[in-house]
Amino acid sequence: MVYISKQVHFSAAHKLYNPAWSREKNEEVFGACANENWHGHNFELIVTVKGEPDPDTGFVMNFKELKRIIEDCILEKVDHKNLNVDVPFLKDRITSCENLVVSFWKILQPEIAVVSNNRAALHKLKLFETPTSYAEYSGEKLS
Amino acid sequence: MVYISKQVHFSAAHKLYNPAWSREKNEEVFGACANENWHGHNFELIVTVKGEPDPDTGFVMNFKELKRIIEDCILEKVDHKNLNVDVPFLKDRITSCENLVVSFWKILQPEIAVVSNNRAALHKLKLFETPTSYAEYSGEKLS
Amino acid sequence: MVYISKQVHFSAAHKLYNPAWSREKNEEVFGACANENWHGHNFELIVTVKGEPDPDTGFVMNFKELKRIIEDCILEKVDHKNLNVDVPFLKDRITSCENLVVSFWKILQPEIAVVSNNRAALHKLKLFETPTSYAEYSGEKLS
Amino acid sequence: MVYISKQVHFSAAHKLYNPAWSREKNEEVFGACANENWHGHNFELIVTVKGEPDPDTGFVMNFKELKRIIEDCILEKVDHKNLNVDVPFLKDRITSCENLVVSFWKILQPEIAVVSNNRAALHKLKLFETPTSYAEYSGEKLS
Amino acid sequence: MVYISKQVHFSAAHKLYNPAWSREKNEEVFGACANENWHGHNFELIVTVKGEPDPDTGFVMNFKELKRIIEDCILEKVDHKNLNVDVPFLKDRITSCENLVVSFWKILQPEIAVVSNNRAALHKLKLFETPTSYAEYSGEKLS
Amino acid sequence: MVYISKQVHFSAAHKLYNPAWSREKNEEVFGACANENWHGHNFELIVTVKGEPDPDTGFVMNFKELKRIIEDCILEKVDHKNLNVDVPFLKDRITSCENLVVSFWKILQPEIAVVSNNRAALHKLKLFETPTSYAEYSGEKLS
Numbered sequence: 001m002v003y004i005s006k007q008v009h010f011s012a013a014h015k016l017y018n019p020a021w022s023r024e025k026n027e028e029v030f031g032a033c034a035n036e037n038w039h040g041h042n043f044e045l046i047v048t049v050k051g052e053p054d055p056d057t058g059f060v061m062n063f064k065e066l067k068r069i070i071e072d073c074i075l076e077k078v079d080h081k082n083l084n085v086d087v088p089f090l091k092d093r094i095t096s097c098e099n100l101v102v103s104f105w106k107i108l109q110p111e112i113a114v115v116s117n118n119r120a121a122l123h124k125l126k127l128f129e130t131p132t133s134y135a136e137y138s139g140e141k142l143s
Numbered sequence: 144m145v146y147i148s149k150q151v152h153f154s155a156a157h158k159l160y161n162p163a164w165s166r167e168k169n170e171e172v173f174g175a176c177a178n179e180n181w182h183g184h185n186f187e188l189i190v191t192v193k194g195e196p197d198p199d200t201g202f203v204m205n206f207k208e209l210k211r212i213i214e215d216c217i218l219e220k221v222d223h224k225n226l227n228v229d230v231p232f233l234k235d236r237i238t239s240c241e242n243l244v245v246s247f248w249k250i251l252q253p254e255i256a257v258v259s260n261n262r263a264a265l266h267k268l269k270l271f272e273t274p275t276s277y278a279e280y281s282g283e284k285l286s
Numbered sequence: 287m288v289y290i291s292k293q294v295h296f297s298a299a300h301k302l303y304n305p306a307w308s309r310e311k312n313e314e315v316f317g318a319c320a321n322e323n324w325h326g327h328n329f330e331l332i333v334t335v336k337g338e339p340d341p342d343t344g345f346v347m348n349f350k351e352l353k354r355i356i357e358d359c360i361l362e363k364v365d366h367k368n369l370n371v372d373v374p375f376l377k378d379r380i381t382s383c384e385n386l387v388v389s390f391w392k393i394l395q396p397e398i399a400v401v402s403n404n405r406a407a408l409h410k411l412k413l414f415e416t417p418t419s420y421a422e423y424s425g426e427k428l429s
Numbered sequence: 430m431v432y433i434s435k436q437v438h439f440s441a442a443h444k445l446y447n448p449a450w451s452r453e454k455n456e457e458v459f460g461a462c463a464n465e466n467w468h469g470h471n472f473e474l475i476v477t478v479k480g481e482p483d484p485d486t487g488f489v490m491n492f493k494e495l496k497r498i499i500e501d502c503i504l505e506k507v508d509h510k511n512l513n514v515d516v517p518f519l520k521d522r523i524t525s526c527e528n529l530v531v532s533f534w535k536i537l538q539p540e541i542a543v544v545s546n547n548r549a550a551l552h553k554l555k556l557f558e559t560p561t562s563y564a565e566y567s568g569e570k571l572s
Numbered sequence: 573m574v575y576i577s578k579q580v581h582f583s584a585a586h587k588l589y590n591p592a593w594s595r596e597k598n599e600e601v602f603g604a605c606a607n608e609n610w611h612g613h614n615f616e617l618i619v620t621v622k623g624e625p626d627p628d629t630g631f632v633m634n635f636k637e638l639k640r641i642i643e644d645c646i647l648e649k650v651d652h653k654n655l656n657v658d659v660p661f662l663k664d665r666i667t668s669c670e671n672l673v674v675s676f677w678k679i680l681q682p683e684i685a686v687v688s689n690n691r692a693a694l695h696k697l698k699l700f701e702t703p704t705s706y707a708e709y710s711g712e713k714l715s
Numbered sequence: 716m717v718y719i720s721k722q723v724h725f726s727a728a729h730k731l732y733n734p735a736w737s738r739e740k741n742e743e744v745f746g747a748c749a750n751e752n753w754h755g756h757n758f759e760l761i762v763t764v765k766g767e768p769d770p771d772t773g774f775v776m777n778f779k780e781l782k783r784i785i786e787d788c789i790l791e792k793v794d795h796k797n798l799n800v801d802v803p804f805l806k807d808r809i810t811s812c813e814n815l816v817v818s819f820w821k822i823l824q825p826e827i828a829v830v831s832n833n834r835a836a837l838h839k840l841k842l843f844e845t846p847t848s849y850a851e852y853s854g855e856k857l858s
Contacts, residue, residue: 001569002527007561011273013156013181013225018342029343031350032223038156039223040183042273052571056447057458058525063562064460080175080182082156096344098288130154130185132293133349140287142338144855145813150847161628172629174636195857199733200744201811206848207746239630241574275579276635283573285624297845299728299753299797304485315486317493318795324728325795326755328845366747366754368728382487384431416726416757418436419492426430428481440702442585442610442654461652467585468652469612471702509604509611511585559583559614590771601772603779668773670717704722705778712716714767 003123004059005048006066010079013040014095017084038082044128045074045104049112051120061112061120069115073107097135101127105137146266147202148191149209153222156183157238160227181225187271188217188247192255194263204255204263212258216250240278244270248280289409290345291334292352296365299326300381303370324368330414331360331390335398337406347398347406355401359393383421387413391423432552433488434477435495439508442469443524446513467511473557474503474533478541480549490541490549498544502536526564530556534566575695576631577620578638582651585612586667589656610654616700617646617676621684623692633684633692641687645679669707673699677709718838719774720763721781725794728755729810732799753797759843760789760819764827766835776827776835784830788822812850816842820852 015038016030026034033039047070051060077087083095089107093099109122128134158181159173169177176182190213194203220230226238232250236242252265271277301324302316312320319325333356337346363373369381375393379385395408414420444467445459455463462468476499480489506516512524518536522528538551557563587610588602598606605611619642623632649659655667661679665671681694700706730753731745741749748754762785766775792802798810804822808814824837843849 001567002531002571003565004527005563005565009273011182011184013183016344020342029348035223035225035229037225037228038181038183039154039225040156040181041154042185048565053525053527053531056449058445058523058528060527060564062458063526063558080178082178082180082182085180086178094344096339097349098290098339098346099344102288102339129349130152134291135346136289136291136334138287142288144853145817145857146851147813148849148851159630163628172634191851196811196813196817199735201731201809201814203813203850205744206812206844237630239625240635241576241625241632242630245574245625272635277577278632279575279577279620281573285574295845297754297756299755302487306485315491321795321797321801323797323800324753324755325726325797326728326753327726328757366750368750368752368754371752372750380487382482383492384433384482384489385487388431388482415492416724420434421489422432422434422477424430428431438702440611440613442612464652464654464658466654466657467610467612468583468654469585469610470583471614509607511607511609511611514609515607559581588773592771601777666773668768669778670719670768670775671773674717674768701778706720707775708718708720708763710716714717 001050002053002060003048003050004061004063004066005046006063006070007044007046008067008070008075009042009044010075011040011042012078012081012083013038014083015039016094016096018094038084041129043078043100045070046126047108047122048124048126049116049120050123051116054119061116065115066112069108069111073111074104097127097129097133098137101125101135101137102142105139109139144193145196145203146191146193147204147206147209148189149206149213150187150189151210151213151218152185152187153218154183154185155221155224155226156181157226158182159237159239161237181227184272186221186243188213189269190251190265191267191269192259192263193266194259197262204259208258209255212251212254216254217247240270240272240276241280244268244278244280245285248282252282287336288339288346289334289336290347290349290352291332292349292356293330293332294353294356294361295328295330296361297326297328298364298367298369299324300369301325302380302382304380324370327415329364329386331356332412333394333408334410334412335402335406336409337402340405347402351401352398355394355397359397360390383413383415383419384423387411387421387423388428391425395425430479431482431489432477432479433490433492433495434475435492435499436473436475437496437499437504438471438473439504440469440471441507441510441512442467443512444468445523445525447523467513470558472507472529474499475555476537476551477553477555478545478549479552480545483548490545494544495541498537498540502540503533526556526558526562527566530554530564530566531571534568538568573622574625574632575620575622576633576635576638577618578635578642579616579618580639580642580647581614581616582647583612583614584650584653584655585610586655587611588666588668590666610656613701615650615672617642618698619680619694620696620698621688621692622695623688626691633688637687638684641680641683645683646676669699669701669705670709673697673707673709674714677711681711716765717768717775718763718765719776719778719781720761721778721785722759722761723782723785723790724757724759725790726755726757727793727796727798728753729798730754731809731811733809753799756844758793758815760785761841762823762837763839763841764831764835765838766831769834776831780830781827784823784826788826789819812842812844812848813852816840816850816852817857820854824854
């Protein structure tokens, strides 16, 4: 197995807010991230795919094709958006870095399997919310 | 003259929107940046101060003091905020990177003069809106 | 499992020196790193914690809480210090990047288990000694 | 086990081209990367070695020795070269990022075992072709 | 005046070679950079434009428009190309970082003046040939 | 004029300490930086030289030659050293980032003039003490 990774970025607004809680409880738990008027980030997403290089191309997957998949499936829906309001697949989810990366996995994993005819598989997602904070997910079952 | 610089970061939401224009005109001019539900960025701000090093300390200004001034005057007011809604000194301004950097200058320039007893002077502000887009201002008169 | 990581930095002095050896032998093995008058680095430490996101918060662990733990347990003791002289838990250890990362693990692993009520676990430490040299440790048994 | 990593860089020209195909087919599959007059990159290579720290030195392997091995075995042969023309061990290979990283593994893996007397082992290679595109290999069997 | 900057990247092959000299003289002066089979780089180009922010938009120039100009005038002609062979405006020039940045200036300076109706002016170009080597030019007369 | 810049790094120990003051006064002014047992940094130094490109080479100065000068004049004397103890030209100076950059200027400025036969001149030094704190100097007269 060889692993290839492509990094992309998007800019979005969000807030961390549990609607089952009072405003005070949200501020206590999430601090400034609960600001009702929103804040935002430049997110950096690194998508890692694994597979055997095709002998004809030397590619696990063409970097350009991998980028196009990420653009069509993820960036189109989250770039310059409000993650809590504008993104159907995040409705009713707390938009923490952890939940984002799991939601992106559910979309990218089947798409990469289909597009590559199962020659390649999504291996890991790494999502930077700030230059010093990030979450990673590799598809492990969550209860 | 020696120049010292301190870099800080903040995360904020904003939109580019001219209230004198229709929604359609705003979208035509500002594109995705006009999204009414907001988007956001991790901003990086580099503050450059000039002066002669104090012979007793070797400092133009103590980096820690410079950082404290930036935190008190700027970060406290913009970090984890909505720049269009939450920040009094940006009210009625289009929150472009250019306007932000000029607004920050007006606050930091007198503060650094006062705190340093005019031994140091603000020289330049550099504000990254994304890792590949930034604005700079050095106090030149604007019409 | 989802993995979250927080990066912090500290500045410290050290030298690589085995007291059981002569000065000549130390210089032969460690080269310039054995300079008896010390040298130093800006270290970058990335702490990775794994767990299931809490359904109420979307967090494996709050990034702010993780940062506070690292500051209290590690940075407080090593930042702006001499690693060979000022740090009790490094006494009698060669302060190589490898030994530092293992020593940090022994402190952070139980603390994160306790603070999180075993909902989260330390997964990996990555310590940059220079921008191009780093060591990683995930708790594998060492003989 | 502790893991240590050293990053090095080199600049090289290449093209992606399958000689069994027509020029048109190459351009269709590889796009601009098939330009017959070549293009090039600043490659960044991160070499990760694992082992137990030597109690006398605190080292899995001396960073300086690791760097020297990479320079002698890899950089000497690829830096400021044309990867398709000047590098014997890449002859008749498509110089994709995936194939490069596998070829480098075959050279570095035995060398590190020998030089370290099997105290250390090559664990992973990570090769950046651009700042946002990279391939990784850890020696998994390829068919 | 406010200054805005946009960073873009391109990948290209080149060699440093003075055709008036012998091969030996070229190798003596340019070293490995004279390799007749070419080498290459990931170049990073930062374009800085100055002007007064338009009161209606807050923009010196729209970052997206600035990016489009750079793509049309420069990237289209140099990305994934051989700078010595494929680029008409570099014919008969030594493709040093210094000469590249001056050649790019001659193309971008009039274009930015025209597109902006002289509201904005090219102020500086900064071209990284490697992460640690770059050239800058601001249009000073050259003899 | 075209400007070329080369970035190099070095690792060193230091403390900020004014010997004319008591230990208490030093700690009050310099804080943790006054730790008598030293601390240290990975410094990054960017050296900018200006001149007209030589028509025969396209070079203001060969990057390799510029690097060699910096290595011989600066790095040899400060890398893996204690700046307060091991460096003759810093004796009796407070080793602040500001003082370091002025001291380096005094060494590099005449050397670059001589080596280049006055075809090139030192234009600016930029010294990072941490990734977010730096000082710059361009040779302005200091009282």
